[in-house]
Amino acid sequence: MNRKIYIALGIIVVLVAVVAIGNVILSGLSGMGNPTGGRGPNYPYFITTEPTTIKKIVVPKGTKLTYEEQFLKEGEQDEIMNENKLTMVELPEGKTIDWGGIPVFMIIKFFNPEMQGYSVYADFSQLKKDKKTKFSELWQSCNNDLGLLIKNTDDWTFNTKNIRDISDCGVNYQRYFRNNKEQQQFLDELYSELKKVNFK
Known part of the structure; x- marks a missing residue:
């Protein structure tokens, strides 16, 4: 009788080990190609089928709208989702x-919920000479995205009354480094020039 118990226990241990090893292998395979080694969330998104107004901006057909992770919502969706959950316009x-x-191709909401704003990505190769301003020149010199702090999160337009500050311009200029006078002066000048732009 004791022998049968030992055999049964042995079989159970072997089965548990096989399942555990299988899970390790599968999780390793699913993480291939991901720089963090794990599989990221499959965020819900919608591809616009016609020109659409979102966050008070009009985007063309074929624009990808990505949203926060939501229960039972993954990958491409059949219809547009709640604008309040929007994280990216591409x-x-x-x-x-x-x-x-300035020609912009992408806007991404700040990941940090304590920072109310978004980053804007420009394609300066499409900027016409007659549209160049001191603001566009300063932004282009950063050679990267522009981070903006805003009052109303429902408005992602170029609304100088809604933009309360510039948080960063690329990696070289960050509001975070308050003790760095050069960075702060550059961002102050950039923000000042932004407010001078008369664009509707």
């Missing part, structure tokens, strides 16, 4: 919208 390749006279 225009079709080669397409831009005018944002303060």
